[in-house]
Amino acid sequence: MATGRTHRPATRSRGIPEATVARLPLYLRALTALSERSVPTVSSEELAAAAGVNSAKLRKDFSYLGSYGTRGVGYDVEYLVYQISRELGLTQDWPVVIVGIGNLGAALANYGGFASRGFRVAALIDADPAMAGKPVAGIPVQHTDELEKIIKDNGVSIGVIATPAGAAQPVCDRLVAAGVTSILNFAPTVLSVPDGVDVRKVDLSIELQILAFHEQRKAGEEAAGTESAAAAAVARNDSAEQGPDGDVPAVMPA
Amino acid sequence: MATGRTHRPATRSRGIPEATVARLPLYLRALTALSERSVPTVSSEELAAAAGVNSAKLRKDFSYLGSYGTRGVGYDVEYLVYQISRELGLTQDWPVVIVGIGNLGAALANYGGFASRGFRVAALIDADPAMAGKPVAGIPVQHTDELEKIIKDNGVSIGVIATPAGAAQPVCDRLVAAGVTSILNFAPTVLSVPDGVDVRKVDLSIELQILAFHEQRKAGEEAAGTESAAAAAVARNDSAEQGPDGDVPAVMPA
DNA sequence: CCCTGTGAATACCTTCACAGCG
DNA sequence: CGCTGTGAAGGTATTCACAGGG
CATH class of the missing domain: 3.40.50.720 (NAD(P)-binding Rossmann-like Domain)
Structure with a gap:
């Protein structure tokens, strides 16, 4: 989703991509859970799995916020919770x-x-x-x-x-x-x-309709017999990417 | 939102972009409203306004479904309702x-x-x-x-x-x-x-957090005095793009 | 002459792959 | 030596702008 500040003319470096903003709450939730279990640090791989995204995306997302990780180690859970909260404006009421x-x-x-x-x-x-x-x-x-x-x-x-x-x-x-x-x-x-x-x-109802679309497609594929490539594709799937809202409702500036 | 069938290897021509699929329900709703008012045809411009997107996007979206419009006239409302319903799999129960x-x-x-x-x-x-x-x-x-x-x-x-x-x-x-x-x-x-x-x-809560992010940013801009460009940007805004869910929750193949 | 359909241009996002720090 | 941070590559989505049909 394009969304939001599309019309904004090259604002200062502070520009965090909208897609990244939409994922920060997910990371925050995963981090909060880790924090409650008193986990001190976490790697991009682990955190990505917990949030349902892939690790390269997560690292790139965090890179927009700054360099909050430690190479060879990972991220400090508490520190990251704070930084993301602040970025999202959740440190205020x-x-x-x-x-x-x-x-x-x-x-x-x-x-x-x-x-x-x-x-x-x-x-x-x-x-x-x-x-x-x-x-x-x-x-x-x-x-x-x-x-x-x-x-x-x-x-x-x-x-x-x-x-x-x-x-x-x-x-x-x-x-x-x-x-x-x-x-x-x-x-x-x-x-x-x-x-x-x-x-x-x-x-x-929109969400349901989108599911129906995919559901219908699945049914069609089965019926269409073994369309080789398609069947194989469903089978092979690595990073169980759980779209949080990658494209969820878009913000609109006006 | 990347989403969904990212892993799918070039399936048949039937490939409607995920972003388009996410907007079809919006169009359908707008069309249903027109249908209830017995409006026979609608232009891409009018329908786009009703659905809260811009007309070029809408035309491109429809082009993936086929050529259902009439140049110089617009789209037949009933026909389009049917086509979109079918595409979404809503003609079945x-x-x-x-x-x-x-x-x-x-x-x-x-x-x-x-x-x-x-x-x-x-x-x-x-x-x-x-x-x-x-x-x-x-x-x-x-x-x-x-x-x-x-x-x-x-x-x-x-x-x-x-x-x-x-x-x-x-x-x-x-x-x-x-x-x-x-x-x-x-x-x-x-x-x-x-x-x-x-x-x-x-x-x-994720939606609220995303709103908070933008809300915070607005406050910051005000405080930062007149950061010329930014202020101007907020003022000038043409097509009131209402992100439906452009990037709403992403589907994930697994 | 109006409005659709679409190639081409642009902007945005994701993924890869690896340099380099701890 | 492991894991972050990031250029560069590849995809996807949006927007432009106009050819061309009714």
């Missing part, structure tokens, strides 16, 4: 609001991975007055009327939209007007936002 | 099982986008005996013990994992052993699977 507290919104509110990594659910917002005051994941749901006030009072810059498709754009507009500049959209719609606002999209 | 019926699993079960596009929730499975028999989205939850039987009886080839991280790999192994060859994984873990099995991954 990001208040987040979730709009739309249905099953999905509730799942997000309960999701532990949030709090553990710099994110704090500042508020839950829903349009249904019957929800108001009800606690979800220990946080009382507030009515949409309060949206602007909540954003401003908490200095929220990241919003999560988990509403039905129809409500997404209006909610998005209000979030942006109130000062939100990054949006994670779970509603199956294309949002339009002004320049300077990032949107990332997570779409369940 | 895909039974799907969802394992792990917490908030997220319930959200998935209730998600309308499933049924509407060739997918049928064949069963909901959870390890909690207390859940057994309870209907979610009108479908009774079954216990994990039944997993193998369910897969086989229903000819399921696509499984969705919405369990906690710890349970994901064992569940995955059982799904695969029972015959599932495509997995959509919502648990924050790297799954290992044998060759020939595709895994796609959706990870909420």
Whole structure:
């Protein structure tokens, strides 16, 4: 995915490729697991296996951050955790609001991975007055009327939209007007936002459709008898590359 | 996202680029909306805007499917809906099982986008005996013990994992052993699977972390005063490219 | 004359392979 | 001697720009 800052005119050396940024969270998760097991150092080979990528890619990714490894040894786990966290901006606290507290919104509110990594659910917002005051994941749901006030009072810059498709754009507009500049959209719609606002999209049915495409292809191959090369290809497979999101939802500058 | 069939040695002409495949569902959604409004034809420019991509990309994507447009006019909406559906394998019925019926699993079960596009929730499975028999989205939850039987009886080839991280790999192994060859994984873990099995991954916290990265960068730019070029870049932005998932979770052959 | 389809140019990502540090 | 860091090579994806059909 091209994505993001395509339009940026040769910014300073600080330019970390988007594809690399998308993998940093994966590395971070693997490193955190190692850290919890008190593993002091790790080689690119080992860490790559844990993260589901190949080691050359991992080393190149890290090379954009700086030279944090030791030749002949590997990487210091704790140090790398810190460096990646800092690069991702996780050493600071990001208040987040979730709009739309249905099953999905509730799942997000309960999701532990949030709090553990710099994110704090500042508020839950829903349009249904019957929800108001009800606690979800220990946080009382507030009515949409309060949206602007909540954003401003908490200095929220990241919003999560988990509403039905129809409500997404209006909610998005209000979030942006109130000062939100990054949006994670779970509603199956294309949002339009002004320049300077990032949107990332997570779409369940799209993922399934992509799987169906590959599934269909597999079936076709079988039927087509032994198309020699194809069959062999499926058999031989070395580095079990687990696409994290290599091409996951793209960020878009505007 | 590299992804998928990287290892495949020059398969037949049928090779549609992975990035294109990832966008087909987007086009399909936009087209379906047009179809519901009884719009008969659409130009690449209009459709591209609706899908949040640029028109050159869209035309190139369609060119891999064949020549379905009419010069000087555009594309026939109904015809294109059919062609894309067929290409994605959505003209057939895909039974799907969802394992792990917490908030997220319930959200998935209730998600309308499933049924509407060739997918049928064949069963909901959870390890909690207390859940057994309870209907979610009108479908009774079954216990994990039944997993193998369910897969086989229903000819399921696509499984969705919405369990906690710890349970994901064992569940995955059982799904695969029972015959599932495509997995959509919502648990924050790297799954290992044998060759020939595709895994796609959706990870909420990763998306948020990527947003945080860009958010941090924005803040930094402001602080750095007017770094001329950067500021200008944010201002000038033409085609509001909404990355669908250009690089969304990558498929991995195994 | 408008809009598709596509070669050619460009940008981006991944992988290879190895120099060189610890 | 092992493992990082990185030039260079190879692939893939995006964008440009225009030929040519309806």
